Amino acid sequence: MRSSNKEKQDQIRNERREQILDAAVKVFSRRGVVGTKMSMIANAAGISPGLLYHYFKSKDELFTTLVEWAMEQSHSTMMYAYQFSGSPIEKIRTLTELILCEGDSAYFMLIHQARTSDGVPESAKRLIKHHSMETYVDQLYPLFKEGQQVGDIAAGDPKELVYCYLSVISGLMLLATQEDEGQYKMKVDILLRMITGS
Amino acid sequence: MRSSNKEKQDQIRNERREQILDAAVKVFSRRGVVGTKMSMIANAAGISPGLLYHYFKSKDELFTTLVEWAMEQSHSTMMYAYQFSGSPIEKIRTLTELILCEGDSAYFMLIHQARTSDGVPESAKRLIKHHSMETYVDQLYPLFKEGQQVGDIAAGDPKELVYCYLSVISGLMLLATQEDEGQYKMKVDILLRMITGS
Amino acid sequence: MRSSNKEKQDQIRNERREQILDAAVKVFSRRGVVGTKMSMIANAAGISPGLLYHYFKSKDELFTTLVEWAMEQSHSTMMYAYQFSGSPIEKIRTLTELILCEGDSAYFMLIHQARTSDGVPESAKRLIKHHSMETYVDQLYPLFKEGQQVGDIAAGDPKELVYCYLSVISGLMLLATQEDEGQYKMKVDILLRMITGS
Amino acid sequence: MRSSNKEKQDQIRNERREQILDAAVKVFSRRGVVGTKMSMIANAAGISPGLLYHYFKSKDELFTTLVEWAMEQSHSTMMYAYQFSGSPIEKIRTLTELILCEGDSAYFMLIHQARTSDGVPESAKRLIKHHSMETYVDQLYPLFKEGQQVGDIAAGDPKELVYCYLSVISGLMLLATQEDEGQYKMKVDILLRMITGS
DNA sequence: CATGAATGAGTTTTCATTCAT
DNA sequence: TATGAATGAAAACTCATTCAT
Numbered sequence: 001m002r003s004s005n006k007e008k009q010d011q012i013r014n015e016r017r018e019q020i021l022d023a024a025v026k027v028f029s030r031r032g033v034v035g036t037k038m039s040m041i042a043n044a045a046g047i048s049p050g051l052l053y054h055y056f057k058s059k060d061e062l063f064t065t066l067v068e069w070a071m072e073q074s075h076s077t078m079m080y081a082y083q084f085s086g087s088p089i090e091k092i093r094t095l096t097e098l099i100l101c102e103g104d105s106a107y108f109m110l111i112h113q114a115r116t117s118d119g120v121p122e123s124a125k126r127l128i129k130h131h132s133m134e135t136y137v138d139q140l141y142p143l144f145k146e147g148q149q150v151g152d153i154a155a156g157d158p159k160e161l162v163y164c165y166l167s168v169i170s171g172l173m174l175l176a177t178q179e180d181e182g183q184y185k186m187k188v189d190i191l192l193r194m195i196t197g198s
Numbered sequence: 199m200r201s202s203n204k205e206k207q208d209q210i211r212n213e214r215r216e217q218i219l220d221a222a223v224k225v226f227s228r229r230g231v232v233g234t235k236m237s238m239i240a241n242a243a244g245i246s247p248g249l250l251y252h253y254f255k256s257k258d259e260l261f262t263t264l265v266e267w268a269m270e271q272s273h274s275t276m277m278y279a280y281q282f283s284g285s286p287i288e289k290i291r292t293l294t295e296l297i298l299c300e301g302d303s304a305y306f307m308l309i310h311q312a313r314t315s316d317g318v319p320e321s322a323k324r325l326i327k328h329h330s331m332e333t334y335v336d337q338l339y340p341l342f343k344e345g346q347q348v349g350d351i352a353a354g355d356p357k358e359l360v361y362c363y364l365s366v367i368s369g370l371m372l373l374a375t376q377e378d379e380g381q382y383k384m385k386v387d388i389l390l391r392m393i394t395g396s
Numbered sequence: 397m398r399s400s401n402k403e404k405q406d407q408i409r410n411e412r413r414e415q416i417l418d419a420a421v422k423v424f425s426r427r428g429v430v431g432t433k434m435s436m437i438a439n440a441a442g443i444s445p446g447l448l449y450h451y452f453k454s455k456d457e458l459f460t461t462l463v464e465w466a467m468e469q470s471h472s473t474m475m476y477a478y479q480f481s482g483s484p485i486e487k488i489r490t491l492t493e494l495i496l497c498e499g500d501s502a503y504f505m506l507i508h509q510a511r512t513s514d515g516v517p518e519s520a521k522r523l524i525k526h527h528s529m530e531t532y533v534d535q536l537y538p539l540f541k542e543g544q545q546v547g548d549i550a551a552g553d554p555k556e557l558v559y560c561y562l563s564v565i566s567g568l569m570l571l572a573t574q575e576d577e578g579q580y581k582m583k584v585d586i587l588l589r590m591i592t593g594s
Numbered sequence: 595m596r597s598s599n600k601e602k603q604d605q606i607r608n609e610r611r612e613q614i615l616d617a618a619v620k621v622f623s624r625r626g627v628v629g630t631k632m633s634m635i636a637n638a639a640g641i642s643p644g645l646l647y648h649y650f651k652s653k654d655e656l657f658t659t660l661v662e663w664a665m666e667q668s669h670s671t672m673m674y675a676y677q678f679s680g681s682p683i684e685k686i687r688t689l690t691e692l693i694l695c696e697g698d699s700a701y702f703m704l705i706h707q708a709r710t711s712d713g714v715p716e717s718a719k720r721l722i723k724h725h726s727m728e729t730y731v732d733q734l735y736p737l738f739k740e741g742q743q744v745g746d747i748a749a750g751d752p753k754e755l756v757y758c759y760l761s762v763i764s765g766l767m768l769l770a771t772q773e774d775e776g777q778y779k780m781k782v783d784i785l786l787r788m789i790t791g792s
Numbered sequence: 793c794a795t796g797a798a799t800g801a802g803t804t805t806t807c808a809t810t811c812a813t
Numbered sequence: 814t815a816t817g818a819a820t821g822a823a824a825a826c827t828c829a830t831t832c833a834t
Contacts, residue, residue, distance in 0.1 A: 049808090058809080117228065174369055174372045426711065430625070443819075444821070508769075564762050566769055586755065796833100801827105
């Protein structure tokens with residue numbers, strides 16, 4: 001059948017795309033935009049350099065796509081928090097553990113690079129601009145507010161608290177790229193003192 | 199006079215070197231090794247590209263020199279802590295403020311890049327290897343220990359505490375590269391709860 | 397078919413390599429390692445400069461490959477002598493004419509350059525070191541010995557004779573690079589008096 | 595006194611020039627025009643690169659001067675032959691030994707390079723053009739002619755004989771640049787058979 | 793006269809991208 | 814689709830030459 005043939009084609013195409021994107025995050029996140037050669041990505045994805053251009057018009061487009069993807073990813077991660085069970089602080093703890101241990105750091109790295117490095121495509125820059133820390137703060141704000149009302153979280157401007165929390169988390173993600181993740185359980189305990197204040 | 203002539207030459211040479219190194223940290227820390235073109239550094243230093251090679255054999259050598267320098271720099275910064283007045287926790291607060299606000303973040307950035315990026319000269323990698331977080335932990339360990347004895351710092355394995363503190367600080371330095379430094383005073387307060395536990 | 401496709405690719409690749417090597421001997425032998433620009437070779441081979449680097453990692457590697465090749469070539473030439481018909485001295489005459497007239501002088505030139513010039517890659521130097529005149533002497537020794545037994549060749553230490561013969565030949569090859577080859581027939585006659593002693 | 599002062603100045607200047615020229619032959623003869631950096635010559639002469647330009651306008655001028663010098667030198671050497679004592683063939687033997695053992699090969703090398711390499715200043719090329727092997731042949735012609743009349747030298751066109759002799763000698767000079775001069779005495783014996791025919 | 797820092801044009805080398813197969 | 818050869822523009826690096834001291 002035509003259609004099933006076409007579907008198969010599409011599926012293959014999508015799989016290839018994923019395959020490339022997967023390879024690309026890894027390489028980009030470790031070497032930066034400029035430091036990454038298309039041939040490296042092709043290599044990592046197990047295809048020829050030429051084929052990359054059947055799926056992505058250019059290095060820039062590939063990177064931009066990746067950043068877009070990474071941003072969605074990180075947002076969903078944040079939103080998970082609300083689905084966890086337990087009190088607000090427990091939710092926050094679970095979220096923290098998830099972020100620090102899960103090892104999606106490549107995404108954060110990518111976003112960070114897009115934000116801080118020069119030599120990044122304008123399109124990626126634009127994407128990032130609309131996606132400041134504020135966005136994340138807004139996402140978590142209700143949770144922290146609730147935590148304060150319950151008395152689990154220290155008093156003070158909740159926005160500031162969230163901002164501080166996110167900064168620390170982000171920083172740690174960046175560091176995490178290379179460290180061997182050890183005793184994070186304890187770390188989370190210590191970390192959370194910052195917001196529980198005890 | 200011969201000697202004064204020679205001295206002058208030497209002085210010029212040293213000044214140029216500093217001038218180049220200064221320009222180079224800035225550029226490298228923002229763009230990474232690969233993303234940095236020699237011409238950018240030359241530009242930033244206000245000299246011709248060719249002249250760079252009178253002072254440094256190659257991009258790699260320049261970068262390696264810089265990493266070496268950055269490591270010394272960051273150690274001295276840490277050691278400052280012991281010269282501050284006040285109780286241990288006050289010293290730590292001062293150090294924290296110094297680090298976060300002073301804007302030496304370029305150095306940290308550089309070290310981090312050397313540690314985490316591929317495409318970094320082997321010589322730099324080797325330098326970094328002998329210079330893990332442990333070194334810093336050892337530097338601050340006595341201060342934290344003392345703080346615990348005085349009762350200013352929360353109980354628990356002090357090594358772990360220092361490690362946690364340093365990780366957070368390092369992470370923030372990385373982030374700081376680009377952010378507009380705002381209300382850090384408050385942040386430091388919140389941050390320190392992590393180690394004071396109150 | 398896969399396989400035929402692959403074979404074709406390989407063939408193209410090999411042809412290109414030869415094409416480049418051919419162009420390179422010519423240029424290198426006339427201009428020396430340093431005097432030769434990659435663009436000249438590319439030009440002579442009718443390809444773009446960039447393509448050279450698909451086939452050879454660097455100028456040095458290209459040169460070294462060439463020297464290796466030249467050494468093999470020159471040895472085979474010597475070994476030809478034994479296949480010629482006639483008495484020993486006739487074989488030597490034929491060999492001499494072959495060498496002097498055939499115009500493989502580019503190879504000799506190359507080897508000579510590798511041996512005598514500075515600014516030649518270490519790898520090439522090493523190759524050459526194991527390939528002194530002695531090697532050639534040993535190759536021709538039996539032929540000369542036989543010639544003496546037959547009475548065609550003058551008495552005396554045959555090694556010395558061979559060495560002398562080879563030196564003269566080598567020297568002439570070097571000169572020959574540029575001269576218009578004229579009446580070599582006579583020259584060979586005169587030349588051979590050196591070893592026939594009459 | 596003014597004048598003596600000026601003379602001294604001149605003398606120093608000339609000494610410097612010689613010093614530079616001496617250094618330059620050595621380097622040029624081994625590395626070729628393109629392979630030689632002005633800084634190498636300066637180094638070899640023990641002066642600063644800048645100072646070279648007080649004595650020679652450019653690399654090309656320096657090289658050209660050198661070629662001129664080398665040509666004069668080699669001609670005088672040839673002319674020596676006539677001053678030696680003994681029969682023609684003895685004179686030739688002495689000349690041959692002088693040339694082969696004295697180790698002025700750097701000059702020959704230089705001339706050869708000027709003749710055969712590309713990348714040589716036009717001025718040097720022009721000099722060389724008027725200075726072909728013919729010139730040398732003419733110089734030695736009378737000596738060989740006389741030798742034939744005396745019966746020391748084999749019959750045949752003397753021009754051809756001289757040409758052949760000179761070619762061989764020149765070739766050996768080129769080779770000699772690097773070899774450790776060993777038992778040349780014997781070689782000369784063997785060599786001369788070429789022209790004595792016995 | 794002497795030095796060596798400084799320049800900039802020219803080379804080598806790299807790599808995103810295209811294209812024939 | 815898939816490959817990898819081919820191109821060319823851009824970057825790293827070299828070096829003859831100039832120039833301030």
